[in-house]
Amino acid sequence: MFPYNVQIKRLEGAEDMPLPRRMSDQASGFDLYAAVTEDFVLEPGKRTLVPTGFAISMPPELEAQIRPRSGLAFKQGITCLNTPGTIDADYRGEVKVLLINLGDEPFTIRRGERIAQMVFQLLPQVRLEEVAELTDTERGSGGFGHTGQQ
Numbered sequence: 120m121f122p123y124n125v126q127i128k129r130l131e132g133a134e135d136m137p138l139p140r141r142m143s144d145q146a147s148g149f150d151l152y153a154a155v156t157e158d159f160v161l162e163p164g165k166r167t168l169v170p171t172g173f174a175i176s177m178p179p180e181l182e183a184q185i186r187p188r189s190g191l192a193f194k195q196g197i198t199c200l201n202t203p204g205t206i207d208a209d210y211r212g213e214v215k216v217l218l219i220n221l222g223d224e225p226f227t228i229r230r231g232e233r234i235a236q237m238v239f240q241l242l243p244q245v246r247l248e249e250v251a252e253l254t255d256t257e258r259g260s261g262g263f264g265h266t267g268q269q
């Protein structure tokens with residue numbers, strides 16, 4: 120049922136941190152815990168890179184996405200600035216979460232709080248092939264709302 124093994128390594132100073140965790144059996148995301156060493160106040164309109172205290176290694180056909188938690192976004196305006204954040208399969212550094220406060224109030228990031236979630240995705244292996252002409256389609260180059268609003 121779980122065919123993809125992803126290795127996870129706790130980083131120095133994060134021995135006490137919970138590992139990313141699914142909060143229900145079939146949750147898409149593993150919730151990520153802030154590994155800040157002290158409380159950090161994120162003022163409205165500001166952004167910060169939050170450590171998680173771990174690094175991962177996954178098979179090349181996977182990527183991981185860092186996504187916001189909707190509760191934090193709805194209640195406090197806290198989201199990921201670069202959502203979805205991309206964790207490349209060959210990245211071995213600490214997974215970090217780029218949070219921004221789009222709310223009206225300062226938001227305190229505390230160690231051990233769940234601040235985002237990590238979703239693994241299958242990534243098709245693609246190589247780009249340069250050509251002089253592309254195939255024709257009905258849409259052609261129409262886009263950006265060319266079919267109208269309704």
Ligand SMILES: O=c1ccn([C@H]2C[C@H](O)[C@@H](COP(=O)(O)OP(=O)(O)OP(=O)(O)O)O2)c(=O)[nH]1
Nearest residue numbers: 185201204205206207208210213214215216217
């Ligand atoms: O939310 C994020 C986004 C990225 N990363 C790490 C893992 C990822 O593999 C690496 C590079 O991310 P990305 O490709 O998005 O950033 P870049 O600006 O293109 O940096 P690089 O030139 O290092 O690829 O940074 C995170 O830890 N959290």
Ligand SMILES: [Mg+2]
Nearest residue numbers: 205206207210
């Ligand atoms: Mg990159």
